[in-house]
Amino acid sequence: MSMRSPLGRARGLGSAKEGLNHWWSQRLTAIALVPLVFWLVVSVIANVGADYNAMRDWLGSPFNATVMVLLLVAVFHHAQLGIQVIVEDYVHCHAVKTAAIVATKLLAVALGGYAVVSVLFVAIGG
Numbered sequence: 001m002s003m004r005s006p007l008g009r010a011r012g013l014g015s016a017k018e019g020l021n022h023w024w025s026q027r028l029t030a031i032a033l034v035p036l037v038f039w040l041v042v043s044v045i046a047n048v049g050a051d052y053n054a055m056r057d058w059l060g061s062p063f064n065a066t067v068m069v070l071l072l073v074a075v076f077h078h079a080q081l082g083i084q085v086i087v088e089d090y091v092h093c094h095a096v097k098t099a100a101i102v103a104t105k106l107l108a109v110a111l112g113g114y115a116v117v118s119v120l121f122v123a124i125g126g
Contacts, residue, residue, distance in 0.1 A: 029078035036071040065123035069116050076112035080104055
């Protein structure tokens with residue numbers, strides 16, 4: 001049984017040294033997502049009723065393909081950061097926490113990579 005107060009035990013743990021960087025990354029991706037999602041909503045509304053060929057031509061534009069890739073990268077990175085915070089806060093078993101964080105990062109990279117390659121495949125005309 002420790003005679004230290006909860007504050008004393010918390011102070012003894014030290015800082016994680018990456019909290020501020022993680023916080024800033026999450027805020028920057030959130031800010032980046034605002035205009036990107038606005039662009040996506042406007043683009044979807046403008047293309048309502050378009051067939052696959054029209055959408056392929058639309059995505060074939062270098063501007064639209066670039067913005068779509070930026071949107072996908074920002075979405076998957078932001079989601080990974082958010083899930084990591086939830087896991088760090090609510091999973092208490094260290095092994096499960098580490099496995100969940102690694103799995104989340106791998107899944108975000110895999111799905112994000114697949115999405116980006118899919119956009120490029122359609123944009124290039126494959």
